[in-house]
Amino acid sequence: MSDEPLLKVENLKTQFFTEEGTVRAVDGISFEVNEGEIVGLVGESGAGKSVATSSIMRLVEDPGEIVGGTVTYKGKKIVDFEEGPDGELRQSPEMLSNEEMRKQIRGKEIAIIFQDPMEALNPVFKVGGQLREFIEINRNVSSEQAEEIAVDMLREVGIPEPEKRYDSYPHQFSGGMRQRVLIAMALACEPDLIIADEPTTALDVTVEGQIIDLVEDLQEKYGTSFIWVTHDLGVVAEITDRVNVMYLGEIIEQADVEDLFYNTKHPYTDALLDSIPRPDQSVGELKPITGVMPEAINPPSGCRFHTRCPEARTVCKEVHPTHEDVSDALESSHRVSCLKYENVGYDEAEPLDTEATDAFGGGLVEARGEEQ
Amino acid sequence: MAETSTRTEADDAGPEQPEARVGWRYTLTQVRRDPTALAGLVLIAFMTVVALIGFVDGVVFDFLSEYAVFADMGVRQYWLAETVWVNPATDPANARILRPPVGLTNPYYPNEPGTMAHPLGTDHRGRDILARLFYGTRIAITVGIVSTGIAMFLGTFVGAVAGYYGGWIDDALMRGSETLYAIPFLVLVIAFMTAFGRNLTYAMIGVGIATIPTFARLIRSRVLSVREEDYVEAARAAGVRDRNIIMRHVIPNSFAPVLVQATLQVGVNILIIAGLSFLGYGAQPPTPSWGQMLNNSRDYMLPNPWFSIWPGIAILITVVGFNLVGDGLRDALDPRINN
Numbered sequence: 143m144s145d146e147p148l149l150k151v152e153n154l155k156t157q158f159f160t161e162e163g164t165v166r167a168v169d170g171i172s173f174e175v176n177e178g179e180i181v182g183l184v185g186e187s188g189a190g191k192s193v194a195t196s197s198i199m200r201l202v203e204d205p206g207e208i209v210g211g212t213v214t215y216k217g218k219k220i221v222d223f224e225e226g227p228d229g230e231l232r233q234s235p236e237m238l239s240n241e242e243m244r245k246q247i248r249g250k251e252i253a254i255i256f257q258d259p260m261e262a263l264n265p266v267f268k269v270g271g272q273l274r275e276f277i278e279i280n281r282n283v284s285s286e287q288a289e290e291i292a293v294d295m296l297r298e299v300g301i302p303e304p305e306k307r308y309d310s311y312p313h314q315f316s317g318g319m320r321q322r323v324l325i326a327m328a329l330a331c332e333p334d335l336i337i338a339d340e341p342t343t344a345l346d347v348t349v350e351g352q353i354i355d356l357v358e359d360l361q362e363k364y365g366t367s368f369i370w371v372t373h374d375l376g377v378v379a380e381i382t383d384r385v386n387v388m389y390l391g392e393i394i395e396q397a398d399v400e401d402l403f404y405n406t407k408h409p410y411t412d413a414l415l416d417s418i419p420r421p422d423q424s425v426g427e428l429k430p431i432t433g434v435m436p437e438a439i440n441p442p443s444g445c446r447f448h449t450r451c452p453e454a455r456t457v458c459k460e461v462h463p464t465h466e467d468v469s470d471a472l473e474s475s476h477r478v479s480c481l482k483y484e485n486v487g488y489d490e491a492e493p494l495d496t497e498a499t500d501a502f503g504g505g506l507v508e509a510r511g512e513e514q
Numbered sequence: 515m516a517e518t519s520t521r522t523e524a525d526d527a528g529p530e531q532p533e534a535r536v537g538w539r540y541t542l543t544q545v546r547r548d549p550t551a552l553a554g555l556v557l558i559a560f561m562t563v564v565a566l567i568g569f570v571d572g573v574v575f576d577f578l579s580e581y582a583v584f585a586d587m588g589v590r591q592y593w594l595a596e597t598v599w600v601n602p603a604t605d606p607a608n609a610r611i612l613r614p615p616v617g618l619t620n621p622y623y624p625n626e627p628g629t630m631a632h633p634l635g636t637d638h639r640g641r642d643i644l645a646r647l648f649y650g651t652r653i654a655i656t657v658g659i660v661s662t663g664i665a666m667f668l669g670t671f672v673g674a675v676a677g678y679y680g681g682w683i684d685d686a687l688m689r690g691s692e693t694l695y696a697i698p699f700l701v702l703v704i705a706f707m708t709a710f711g712r713n714l715t716y717a718m719i720g721v722g723i724a725t726i727p728t729f730a731r732l733i734r735s736r737v738l739s740v741r742e743e744d745y746v747e748a749a750r751a752a753g754v755r756d757r758n759i760i761m762r763h764v765i766p767n768s769f770a771p772v773l774v775q776a777t778l779q780v781g782v783n784i785l786i787i788a789g790l791s792f793l794g795y796g797a798q799p800p801t802p803s804w805g806q807m808l809n810n811s812r813d814y815m816l817p818n819p820w821f822s823i824w825p826g827i828a829i830l831i832t833v834v835g836f837n838l839v840g841d842g843l844r845d846a847l848d849p850r851i852n853n
Contacts, residue, residue, distance in 0.1 A: 245753065256748055
């Protein structure tokens with residue numbers, strides 16, 4: 143592992159300018175992906191996971207826009223901003239143009255595996271044709287060579303009789319088979335980083351297991367790094383090396399996978415772990431996280447989780463936590479955004495009535511009213 | 515045997531869906547199951563054959579008559595092309611080819627409703643109506659398909675680009691095509707032909723351009739949803755250039771309604787160009803287009819109604835044929851109607 147991480151995301155911000163207001167979908171996230179590492183990106187629906195990954199690929203579409211931060215991939219600036227003469231942030235000259243992104247990065251260096259294998263294959267094309275198209279674009283090979291590589295890749299991802307299946311249409315494949323094809327597509331262009339956007343969510347558990355095994359095998363063989371986006375903590379525990387937990391556009395906890403599960407720091411992560419059944423703990427009743435995630439248009443003041451946090455105190459409403467390293471001697475790095483670990487008077491503050499503490503009957507409405 | 519072996523392989527690879535609801539073969543099967551669409555196909559096929567006969571007749575005999583050997587054999591005595599082109603008033607020497615029915619007083623203007631020699635009768639100049647209909651079919655089918663082709667090609671391009679890129683490109687292209695839409699159709703085409711020339715070629719181009727908005731709007735609405743599909747996103751993420759995404763991923767998945775519209779539009783355009791010919795803006799005499807024939811027969815409507823009845827029926831049959839096939843295609847391509 144070299145010193146420089148493969149991908150470095152610093153303070154990335156992506157906003158959507160809608161008629162209701164500015165949605166701060168990704169609000170200053172930072173994380174790194176080292177070579178050969180599988181990094182998890184975890185969070186509820188709407189936490190900004192998918193926007194974060196499409197920002198890395200620069201595939202955010204109107205009305206969305208990347209408004210700040212830096213994304214560095216192998217020394218190349220995928221996203222880079224500098225301060226202009228008028229004090230406004232503007233794109234720096236080092237930032238890759240769209241044309242450069244298309245030619246140098248997309249597919250060739252960073253590939254995506256999409257969530258729904260039913261939707262991610264073009265229904266009017268033969269599977270092999272699509273695979274070949276992607277290989278031809280990214281690997282400078284002739285049509286015949288691309289076809290050979292495509293058949294080899296289909297074999298590699300465990301599709302029986304790849305020569306025959308090459309000429310099949312997507313509707314002739316089952317869901318698991320299609321997901322294998324998508325993995326073949328991502329791997330075929332030999333990228334160094336693959337973004338897997340909830341690739342097993344649409345599959346049933348047995349197939350999910352097979353796909354995860356397949357990815358682990360292939361990851362070992364090719365040494366590809368992964369960003370694994372999911373809301374499934376079971377998959378996270380199974381496959382990732384490091385985990386970033388996202389809440390409302392921010393990364394609130396960042397740790398090695400073991401530390402995250404056995405030395406959980408953030409109340410949100412704690413709550414997430416409590417809300418899923420765990421084979422290693424027997425509890426009478428699961429504890430779901432109460433309430434819904436607030437809108438990212440007008441996020442709660444202070445700590446964004448305070449409206450639903452069981453440990454919230456008055457100070458949480460006022461102070462926005464910093465992303466602090468709280469690792470102890472045994473851990474490599476463990477960052478968390480929670481006032482519990484900061485010296486801002488959390489211990490002296492009064493407990494705050496939130497939805498989680500259940501003092502209010504109609505939680506969300508009143509909590510919101512109080513903010514304003 | 516081959517059937518069974520493929521089935522087991524498919525089973526190994528996972529549950530295969532019972533019937534593919536995409537592709538030409540499936541669509542054709544659906545159309546064939548639909549009796550009205552089948553009737554439309556038969557009508558179109560019939561008209562196409564008729565058009566081809568007119569074409570073959572003209573080309574082959576024109577070609578053969580170039581050679582003295584064939585001319586001596588009497589190849590020029592063919593009935594179809596000759597009866598179309600010979601005008602007994604200006605070419606009395608050849609008027610005998612028309613073989614006026616027995617008992618007719620004026621040999622140059624044998625306006626008979628129907629005889630053995632001229633099954634559908636002859637027109638005000640004594641030309642065989644059946645023969646002229648044959649030639650007219652060729653013209654009608656050609657102009658219908660070519661003008662629709664022009665509109666479909668340009669309209670698909672405009673609509674797909676507008677829908678895919680959105681923003682100011684979308685605004686510019688769609689406002690432009692709406693401007694085209696706002697001008698009364700016939701006025702637009704007639705203005706176009708006045709500017710460039712009054713003949714069939716410009717009629718086809720003019721009608722084609724004037725119908726671009728129909729196709730542009732249709733495909734744009736489909737492209738707006740297709741561009742959000744994951745496979746388009748996947749192609750973008752793989753670094754496919756926009757041109758190829760539009761050509762290979764977006765258009766093929768948005769094309770079904772355009773195909774239906776095109777089939778219907780062929781019928782409409784045939785009617786429009788017949789109308790133009792009627793107004794004197796389409797085919798110029800003596801080219802035997804249906805609209806032209808209708809126009810010429812106006813003055814004889816009461817004494818000799820068959821002058822206008824036969825070309826009217828020809829137009830009707832062709833347009834109905836294309837409409838029936840268009841309806842059938844729409845049903846076949848619309849998954850909600852399939853059960």
